[in-house]
Amino acid sequence: MEPLPFLRALIRRPDLPRLPAVSLGRFPTPLERVGEISGADLWVKRDDLSGAPYGGNKIRKLELLMAAALARNSRSVITFGAAGSNHALATALVSRQIGLRCVNILGPQVNSIAVRRNLLASFQAGAELVYSAWRDTPVTTAWHFARLWREDGVPPSVIPPGGSSPLGALGFVNAALELAEQWKQQEATAPPDTIYVASGTMATCVGIAAGLALAGWPTRVEAVRVTVAPFTSMCRAKNMYAGIQTLLREYGISLPPLRGERFRLREDFFGGEYARHTPESAGAVQYAWEHWGLRLEGTYTGKALAACLHDLRTGEMSGKRVLFWNTYNSHSAVFEPLTREQAPALWRQLPEPFHRYFEEDVQELDAVM
Numbered sequence: 001m002e003p004l005p006f007l008r009a010l011i012r013r014p015d016l017p018r019l020p021a022v023s024l025g026r027f028p029t030p031l032e033r034v035g036e037i038s039g040a041d042l043w044v045k046r047d048d049l050s051g052a053p054y055g056g057n058k059i060r061k062l063e064l065l066m067a068a069a070l071a072r073n074s075r076s077v078i079t080f081g082a083a084g085s086n087h088a089l090a091t092a093l094v095s096r097q098i099g100l101r102c103v104n105i106l107g108p109q110v111n112s113i114a115v116r117r118n119l120l121a122s123f124q125a126g127a128e129l130v131y132s133a134w135r136d137t138p139v140t141t142a143w144h145f146a147r148l149w150r151e152d153g154v155p156p157s158v159i160p161p162g163g164s165s166p167l168g169a170l171g172f173v174n175a176a177l178e179l180a181e182q183w184k185q186q187e188a189t190a191p192p193d194t195i196y197v198a199s200g201t202m203a204t205c206v207g208i209a210a211g212l213a214l215a216g217w218p219t220r221v222e223a224v225r226v227t228v229a230p231f232t233s234m235c236r237a238k239n240m241y242a243g244i245q246t247l248l249r250e251y252g253i254s255l256p257p258l259r260g261e262r263f264r265l266r267e268d269f270f271g272g273e274y275a276r277h278t279p280e281s282a283g284a285v286q287y288a289w290e291h292w293g294l295r296l297e298g299t300y301t302g303k304a305l306a307a308c309l310h311d312l313r314t315g316e317m318s319g320k321r322v323l324f325w326n327t328y329n330s331h332s333a334v335f336e337p338l339t340r341e342q343a344p345a346l347w348r349q350l351p352e353p354f355h356r357y358f359e360e361d362v363q364e365l366d367a368v369m
């Protein structure tokens with residue numbers, strides 16, 4: 001168990017407990033300068049490379065959340081997401097790595113190739129996949145919680161959707177401090193003016209905003225909505241920030257208040273439904289691949305980059321420094337290539353309610369990405 005390095009440096013009182021974290025990733029993740037677009041200087045923070053065999057934004061949260069589960073002596077974790085949840089997959093893979101059982105309670109969503117890939121990879125990682133309509137999730141959770149407690153002899157740990165609790169968000173407070181440290185080492189003098197990042201359950205964007213406040217940067221976070229309320233809302237952002245403040249206070253760190261002009265919820269690239277790709281998100285995914293060789297997807301990073309590219313192209317960011325935070329895993333090792341014969345043999349082993357993601361067509365825009 002290692003403390004997070006940058007937060008650790010801020011902890012003022014040596015008598016305070018260490019902040020336990022399981023080391024799961026490869027940090028710092030690269031910071032890359034992409035070049036100039038419409039007079040703005042564009043950078044990318046490559047959290048897609050945060051871990052192997054699986055990267056993306058979940059690794060930073062899980063380092064802390066899994067440490068908490070181990071400290072409670074849990075033998076199992078329960079977590080939640082939509083059927084194709086990246087968080088559920090990351091939790092399945094990390095659980096296997098550290099020897100915990102993982103139960104993923106998953107709700108319905110629009111179909112895509114990514115849903116299929118994530119379901120199969122989670123299953124292959126040994127997670128127990130449980131389908132639950134959203135309204136049934138509390139009862140389903142209570143039932144599995146009691147079952148696992150009985151089987152393990154100790155209570156399982158419950159990890160919230162997206163790994164988004166104030167504790168999980170500390171992973172991104174640390175990430176913003178990591179960025180500040182990297183930035184100092186670059187030729188770039190002034191900090192970025194704006195950071196674009198997808199907002200699903202908000203620990204990523206709010207954690208970054210908190211870390212930037214600790215670094216004393218005036219940078220604005222553009223949190224690009226990809227989910228409906230209550231998963232993404234200003235009310236949730238404020239509560240998450242307050243939760244981070246309370247947690248940091250326990251470590252002797254005083255976090256300045258969240259300033260309105262430093263955190264903006266972007267509504268205009270959502271497209272009305274979680275995981276529904278839009279022409280803009282599909283276009284951004286294509287652009288990132290063709291111009292920078294970056295593999296994004298249409299649910300999160302495509303929408304965040306679409307907002308970023310839109311603002312760049314209007315010229316309003318000219319002369320500014322802009323950073324796109326890539327939160328999507330870019331390793332493909334966990335997605336074993338399956339032949340036409342192997343794929344059905346595997347997906348038919350999933351619980352029956354998941355079969356429809358393999359039997360029904362994927363959404364149209366999937367084909368162009």
Ligand SMILES: Cc1ncc(COP(=O)(O)O)c(C=O)c1O
Nearest residue numbers: 086162200201202203204300327
């Ligand atoms: C690829 C990707 N990017 C961004 C996010 C959003 O992060 P958060 O849930 O912390 O807002 C998620 C997960 O929800 C994700 O899977």
